[in-house]
Amino acid sequence: MGWFGCFYCDGPLTVMELDHVIPLSRGGADATSNLVPACSPCNGTKSNQPASLFVHDQTQPTAIAVRA
Ligand SMILES: [Zn+2]
Structure with a gap:
């Protein structure tokens, strides 16, 4: 783990809040x-969406690619 900010x-x-990638x-x-x-x-915006969908709407495709 090497994050120092929001995923x-x-x-x-x-x-520090921990969000479930898959709710x-x-x-x-x-x-x-x-x-x-x-x-x-x-965390509040994502709510119960799967992280893959949430990140897809943002502009960090590489971040989830590494994790997925
Ligand atoms: Zn954030």
């Missing part, structure tokens, strides 16, 4: 392999 927007994390509500595991650091705005 989605690369912004600073004033409070628990969609069958994701509650394990570190399914968790990424996310800032509050991104």
Whole structure:
């Protein structure tokens, strides 16, 4: 793990939040392999979307490609 900012927007994390890449509500595991650091705005915006869909709408295709 080498992130120092939000997984989605690369912004600073004033409070460390961990977001489920695959939401628990969609069958994701509650394990570190399914968790990424996310800032509050991104975590709130993403809601229960799978990370692959959420990131697709942003401009960081390489970030998810490495993780996926
Ligand atoms: Zn963010």
